[in-house]
Amino acid sequence: DAGVIQSPRHEVTEMGQEVTLRCKPISGHNSLFWYRQTMMRGLELLIYFNNNVPIDDSGMPEDRFSAKMPNASFSTLKIQPSEPRDSAVYFCASRDRVETQYFGPGTRLLVL
Amino acid sequence: GENVEQHPSTLSVQEGDSAVIKCTYSDSASNYFPWYKQELGKRPQLIIDIRSNVGEKKDQRIAVTLNKTAKHFSLHITETQPEDSAVYFCAASIRGSGTYKYIFGTGTRLKVLA
Numbered sequence: 001d002a003g004v005i006q007s008p009r010h011e012v013t014e015m016g017q018e019v020t021l022r023c024k025p026i027s028g029h030n031s032l033f034w035y036r037q038t039m040m041r042g043l044e045l046l047i048y049f050n051n052n053v054p055i056d057d058s059g060m061p062e063d064r065f066s067a068k069m070p071n072a073s074f075s076t077l078k079i080q081p082s083e084p085r086d087s088a089v090y091f092c093a094s095r096d097r098v099e100t101q102y103f104g105p106g107t108r109l110l111v112l
Numbered sequence: 113g114e115n116v117e118q119h120p121s122t123l124s125v126q127e128g129d130s131a132v133i134k135c136t137y138s139d140s141a142s143n144y145f146p147w148y149k150q151e152l153g154k155r156p157q158l159i160i161d162i163r164s165n166v167g168e169k170k171d172q173r174i175a176v177t178l179n180k181t182a183k184h185f186s187l188h189i190t191e192t193q194p195e196d197s198a199v200y201f202c203a204a205s206i207r208g209s210g211t212y213k214y215i216f217g218t219g220t221r222l223k224v225l226a
Contacts (some may be wrong), residue, residue: 029210043201045154045217073147099144099163099205101214103155110144 004104006092018080021107024073025094033069033089034077035099043091049075067099080112114139116204118217125192126225133220135202136184140199144205145185146214151198159200160187192224 006025008098013019022050025032033048049069064083069075079086087110094103115138125131130219137145143164146154162169162176162185169176173192178185199221203214 017161033213042218043213048208048211048213050209055116055208055211056213095211097163099145099212100158103148103157105155 003087008103010108016081019082022076023092028060029094029096031095037089084111087111114215116215116217122221129188133187135217137204142204146203147187148196148201189210194224197224
């Protein structure tokens with residue numbers, strides 16, 4: 001199994017631009033999580049899905065952030081418009097009905 | 113609210129010594145507690161976990177203990193080696209709709225000095 005796949009691995013963009021991060025969970029996993037990691041705030045849960053349905057988006061910082069999961073094998077996290085304070089590493093993670101949660105390699109986002 | 117506190121934030125030990133990282137959680141319904149290790153520039157990876165019906169679990173040089181009454185759990189690493197240097201995160205499960213989410217601690221940066 002290839003594990004959780006994220007793209008792009010690195011993204012550099014200018015303030016105001018739209019950013020789309022992508023995630024492919026491990027096949028058969030029914031829960032998907034988006035996290036943001038910064039030195040200041042640590043590992044924050046932004047939103048999570050169960051069976052493709054958003055369960056809790058209380059961690060999404062602002063309306064500029066949105067996430068979708070159109071099917072069991074794909075999810076996106078979008079930031080529009082992006083701001084320098086959005087610079088962080090964004091991790092996607094997936095889990096099956098057992099508790100073990102697997103993280104993807106992350107997307108390093110830099111907003112100039 | 114939902115919260116996991118983790119201490120210390122940094123920890124330096126001599127190679128061969130033991131390291132202990134402690135976490136407390138707020139939700140008494142939490143029943144699963146994983147520990148993740150994150151090396152520089154890499155993803156967090158599960159190293160050990162414990163469920164609420166168990167007080168202690170060991171896996172070679174690492175062990176985790178859980179005190180449900182006090183709502184705290186700890187990671188113990190014995191005979192530390194330089195490759196143990198990393199950031200360690202504890203987490204506690206919080207029940208959601210149909211599944212669980214994990215609330216992570218703020219991390220402990222462990223340095224093992226050769």
